[in-house]
Amino acid sequence: MIDQATIEGIIRILFVCIIITAAYIISTRNLLTVVSVYSLQSLTLVGIALALWSLDGSIVLLEIAVITLISKVIIIPYFIATIQEKIRIKRDIEFHYLSPTTSLIISMALMLAIYLAFTRIMKDSPNATGGLIFFGAVLGISLMLMGMMVTFSRKRTITKVLGFLSMENGVLLFGMFVTELPFIIEFLIVIDLIILVILTTILSVGIDSTLEDYHKRLHRFHLLEEEES
Amino acid sequence: MIVELFILAILVLLAGTLLPLAAVSQDRRIVRTISLSCIIIASLLLACLSLANLFSGKPVPFTLYQPLPLVSLSFVIDRLASFFLLIIAVVSACVAIYFSEYIEHMEGQSRRNLLCGSTSLFILAMVLIVASANTLSFFLFWELMAASSFLLVTYEYTHDETRKAGIFYFMMTQLSSLFVLLGIIVLYVVSGSLAIAPLTAASTPLVTLAFLLLFVGFSVKAGIIPFHKWLPYAHPASPSPISALMSGVMLKIAVYGMVRFLLNVFTPDLWWGVLILAAGTASAVLGIIYALKEHDIKGMLAYSSIENLGIIFMGIGLSVIFTASGLPDLATLSLLGALFHSLNHAMFKSLLFLTAGSVVSATHTRDIEHMGGLAHRMPVTSALFFVGAVAIAALPPLNGFASELLIFISFFTSMAEVIPLYKVFLFICLALFALTSALSAACVIKAFGSIFLALPRSPESAAAREVPRAMLIGPGILAAACILLGVGALQIFALVGFPVPLPDMLLVSLLLIGMAVLTYAVLYFTASREVRVSETWGCGTLSQRASAEYSGHGFSEPLDIIFSAIYRTRTTNERKFFDQKNCHFKEGYGEIRLLKVFEEYLYTPIAKKSVLVALRISRFQNGCLDTYLLYVFITVIALIIFLGWFA
Numbered sequence: 001m002i003d004q005a006t007i008e009g010i011i012r013i014l015f016v017c018i019i020i021t022a023a024y025i026i027s028t029r030n031l032l033t034v035v036s037v038y039s040l041q042s043l044t045l046v047g048i049a050l051a052l053w054s055l056d057g058s059i060v061l062l063e064i065a066v067i068t069l070i071s072k073v074i075i076i077p078y079f080i081a082t083i084q085e086k087i088r089i090k091r092d093i094e095f096h097y098l099s100p101t102t103s104l105i106i107s108m109a110l111m112l113a114i115y116l117a118f119t120r121i122m123k124d125s126p127n128a129t130g131g132l133i134f135f136g137a138v139l140g141i142s143l144m145l146m147g148m149m150v151t152f153s154r155k156r157t158i159t160k161v162l163g164f165l166s167m168e169n170g171v172l173l174f175g176m177f178v179t180e181l182p183f184i185i186e187f188l189i190v191i192d193l194i195i196l197v198i199l200t201t202i203l204s205v206g207i208d209s210t211l212e213d214y215h216k217r218l219h220r221f222h223l224l225e226e227e228e229s
Numbered sequence: 230m231i232v233e234l235f236i237l238a239i240l241v242l243l244a245g246t247l248l249p250l251a252a253v254s255q256d257r258r259i260v261r262t263i264s265l266s267c268i269i270i271a272s273l274l275l276a277c278l279s280l281a282n283l284f285s286g287k288p289v290p291f292t293l294y295q296p297l298p299l300v301s302l303s304f305v306i307d308r309l310a311s312f313f314l315l316i317i318a319v320v321s322a323c324v325a326i327y328f329s330e331y332i333e334h335m336e337g338q339s340r341r342n343l344l345c346g347s348t349s350l351f352i353l354a355m356v357l358i359v360a361s362a363n364t365l366s367f368f369l370f371w372e373l374m375a376a377s378s379f380l381l382v383t384y385e386y387t388h389d390e391t392r393k394a395g396i397f398y399f400m401m402t403q404l405s406s407l408f409v410l411l412g413i414i415v416l417y418v419v420s421g422s423l424a425i426a427p428l429t430a431a432s433t434p435l436v437t438l439a440f441l442l443l444f445v446g447f448s449v450k451a452g453i454i455p456f457h458k459w460l461p462y463a464h465p466a467s468p469s470p471i472s473a474l475m476s477g478v479m480l481k482i483a484v485y486g487m488v489r490f491l492l493n494v495f496t497p498d499l500w501w502g503v504l505i506l507a508a509g510t511a512s513a514v515l516g517i518i519y520a521l522k523e524h525d526i527k528g529m530l531a532y533s534s535i536e537n538l539g540i541i542f543m544g545i546g547l548s549v550i551f552t553a554s555g556l557p558d559l560a561t562l563s564l565l566g567a568l569f570h571s572l573n574h575a576m577f578k579s580l581l582f583l584t585a586g587s588v589v590s591a592t593h594t595r596d597i598e599h600m601g602g603l604a605h606r607m608p609v610t611s612a613l614f615f616v617g618a619v620a621i622a623a624l625p626p627l628n629g630f631a632s633e634l635l636i637f638i639s640f641f642t643s644m645a646e647v648i649p650l651y652k653v654f655l656f657i658c659l660a661l662f663a664l665t666s667a668l669s670a671a672c673v674i675k676a677f678g679s680i681f682l683a684l685p686r687s688p689e690s691a692a693a694r695e696v697p698r699a700m701l702i703g704p705g706i707l708a709a710a711c712i713l714l715g716v717g718a719l720q721i722f723a724l725v726g727f728p729v730p731l732p733d734m735l736l737v738s739l740l741l742i743g744m745a746v747l748t749y750a751v752l753y754f755t756a757s758r759e760v761r762v763s764e765t766w767g768c769g770t771l772s773q774r775a776s777a778e779y780s781g782h783g784f785s786e787p788l789d790i791i792f793s794a795i796y797r798t799r800t801t802n803e804r805k806f807f808d809q810k811n812c813h814f815k816e817g818y819g820e821i822r823l824l825k826v827f828e829e830y831l832y833t834p835i836a837k838k839s840v841l842v843a844l845r846i847s848r849f850q851n852g853c854l855d856t857y858l859l860y861v862f863i864t865v866i867a868l869i870i871f872l873g874w875f876a
Contacts, residue, residue: 096853096855097855097859110866113866113869113870113873114869116873117869117870117872117873117874118873119873120873120874121872121873141869145862145865145866148858148861148862148865149862151855151858152854152855152856152858152859152862153855155855
């Protein structure tokens, strides 16, 4: 068996992977890569859940790992990849409020602020600064906020959806280390996400547009068909 | 017994409100008569209970409805409440009698039922405010009063002028409510209770803040300068009986609020009194100066109300100064002066508004320059107006004189008591108060002379006839009250247990009558009996015309010149040309008009700034999803920072 220190070391490495994937989602302009990176981020979460399971032995963590693998690593990226094929958009170069560079700088400041805030919040708890739980909490919140930054700083709806999915990954990470959400809640969240992505697929007629002119597109549906043909 | 009478009066007023609303589509006189009769009956009940309580002096607390331990509709009828209930009762009864005839000559058919219902509701709200024992009831009925009075002001909403007045009134009345509400909230924070009860904390910054908020709230409602601007708009736009109710009673509700909170809640500082006195003095002087310039009869009366409310606030301010200086006798005297002037102003101002309404309905104009000669055509109305005019001019032996004399006595007596710095301040206020009284007399002479004396200056004025009897009975009762309150002032104060250093006005009246009789007797016996028939000298013109008369404008011209620094004018000169080099004149427009100082330099800039701020704030709601997500993002970060560093 692998000893506890090694597993903790693996988890710390996976934390770094999470940060890298989050930074990549924020900064990249290539849509196809975003989906792949999201899939990779989810896979990292699966790894963390399995590592925690091997430490803790809680069956819920194993279930979370399985369901995350099926939904977030396979089904959801598959759907989004299908949409991308249909709409044939490869790049997302329209931004609101924040450019990718600014987003990255803000993300770093954000992580630092959350680290300091949690140091103060958790100073009296047994899992004080330096522990896995502490880092898990800080990274979970940071990932959630970074995902939120993607939702408001990108104009393309498909990228917004990916930002939202990344946010949910942050919640999952936080939940695994701090709150231990019941499995049923995790399951329902995943169902929600799948439905969200399916709805996005159905509405893919407007997926290449920004949300602002989405309604206009719907109204000009026939015109759009003519343009495409 | 008092509680039962009070509840009965409330039920009768409710019936008076609901009946015309239920029969809103039926344009029948009987519906309106029943509603107005309800007001008269309720007024009689209120007058009985308030008189009984005034003499007994025992507070009667009771709760009508209490859904939660802290939340209740509680009332208390003490002497202060009874005094203001009496004001409401007398004026409402007289207005209802007058209204029963006046309303039948108004436009609006079945809409007049709504007017009756709203009037009853308005009176009901004022009664409940005065009787409120906690700030919750107080504010609830304060808002009800504001809403119902707005309906009354905008009755003739088809006129542009009325719509503008209505919006202006609505804004100001809501501003008043806002400040009162904030004051009440701060009081709750300080005391932890909604009861109108003495605060344990003396003068912390929060208590001072509560006072300032309530002071502004009540001042807006009372029309104290610089919050006065709604009065000259709302009064001319409203039906005359409503103006009488608003000026005679509603403004007194603001005075009641001020007095109630000062007496029962706060332990006032000296500077609070200085503030109230300064605001009152400014209102009194500027109010009457603006009234002198006004030629709209109801506008003039509105400005006169500002002046009189200023005098009442002067009395309250003096009372606060004396209380804080440890002079309780003087404080009581000046407060009695302020309260007595409230009662007197309610009587003579309602009388003047009602008679002004009669004049306007007979001549179809509000401009006093188009009236004249009505003393012959409307003798009873002119006599009633004369009584009101003498009272408002504070001439002995009528009630205006008695109450203003009480405040003057407070001023004179205080000169020997207070420190030199305040002595100078009080002396300045006294001088301005004396000026106000003199100008007030000039103003009513101008009004009475222009409206009732000389020859008619318009065909409508020449064709005017006396109004029906009901429109004379209401003002008649008020005129009798003015005489009674003046002549019997000393006796009335003695009866309620407040001996005041007033002269015996009954004796003064007898002396005045004796002097008048003596003068006439001397003239009768010494004058020549020779009859001389000749033309009056007409300035060299062959025929006497109304246009050659000494007009109201001419009468006030010397005063206009004296106060020209206050009556600032604005000259507008616009020219248009056919060509670009301005050689071929097309049309021009020139105007010299009185500058509306407060409106143009205070109200309009604040309104414009508010619109700008509102526009900037509205940019936050731009309909863009990304922006709203950004707000959520910022809020979450703010929460994390708050949790980390401040929680």
